Amino acid sequence: MHDSLTADFDSGRLITTLSDLAEAASAVILPYWRADAEVITKSDDSPVTLADREAEALILARLGDLYPGVPAVAEEACEAGGRPEAAADCFWLIDPLDGTRGFVRGGESFSVNIALVEAGRVVAGAVSAPATGVTWAGDAAGARRRRFGEAWQTIQVRDRPDAAQALVSHSLTDKEAEALSARHGCATWTGMDSSLKFCLIAEGRFDVYPRTGPTSEWDTAAGQAVLEAAGGRVLGPDGQTLAYGKPGFMNGPFVAMGG
Template identity: 75%
Template sequence: MTERLTADLASGELLDTLAEIAEAASQVILPYWRAGGEVFTKADDSPVTLADQAAERLILARLEALYPGVQAVAEEQSEAEGKPDRAADRFWLIDPLDGTRGFVQGKESFTVNIALIEARKPVAGVVSAPATATTWRTGPGGGAQMRRFGEAWRTIRVRNRPDEGVALLSHSVTDEEATRLAARHGCTRWQGTDSSLKFCLLAEGRFDAYPRTGPTSEWDTAAGQAVLEAAGGRVLAPDGSPLLYAKPGFVNGPFVALGG
């Protein structure tokens, strides 16, 4: 039902729908958090929990019911069934629980991510943080917004780069590498943070850069990139071009996400 998807994207109704789905998935995840549930190991040695699987089932079922026939590329489905050989011109990218390692450890920085990709670019995206009951999204008519679950949306925007910028880095890098990466992008300080929350914190204007050197999957970044770009930021490949999607294997190379 591509006509309905086109109409809902143009009207902004799609963004309300995606936010509702992401927040519903968050409610599915929360009972598993800090509950000591079983953790499985995937082929790439990364963890997966029953929460990941239950949230993804909900997201896929809701999207298929509303927009049947639109291709969905989702993390757990791709692990179980294999990644598709190619992507349609328009498709969903879904990470039902980004930051699973932190989730298993009882940390708060895990997220639900749903993005719509069109012509290799993220044109709509929603990120929800179940532990803090917060959602960020691309806004109807442009811009980016955030809200606490059930509250009104408010506009967010990246900040102008301060004299002493602050970078966000993955916890997987060493302190020495983090300091070097932060300095490369004009930041004198850095902070470690998990998941796609990094894109959202840049979009809020709280930080200034998120450089990434190691590989990530496209579902890790698409929704966060959509929100950050809508807030006035950028996500760039090493050659300075925008980070694009539907790459071979749905894998990202190095990139940097920038605020103002």
């Protein structure tokens, strides 16, 4: 890490900085929510709005000012200019508005994701939910949750109950969701957009989030930081912790789980 970044990480200031920044980006996004914002279709058929672009510009500018020289891999910049060919040893992963489809529908399950990766491992991250005014954060000191403007509360995963509950992507059909949940020992499931699934497992409300389809690394990094700090795990098909800086910054299948 760069000297200023190392100092802030070691002191715990970094996670507060990332959380404050995610909440500032939330303030940029909220005026566009349920306001019939113009939707642009990207080359991969996914939607983007001015909210995505303005939030990302804010995050990149502030991180650049605070920690010059630390590279960033951010969704909209990558979609516009191409994904980097290789990852740096230390870099930011940013999704300024995760769950854009739900955001466009007027749903509440969208988030701002900011994470720090070092040597292939996510070491700190913040996830803010603009619609509900809640931020989750995780680093070496543990996981925590706060409502915007309020004090932090420590969170942790729960011991897996006999009737475990799964969270799955909203893109699945009911039949697919039921089969995937059952495969991971869950009798019930709930569909949800965005990285908030990691955070709800981290605070002990759900138990498993299995994912079979591809995702980009910026979709998962911040949520994984929160979940791991709360005592959970995110594992690939090989049983190893989901790593970062992979070719194309793409994830394969994984399962996120609590206790």
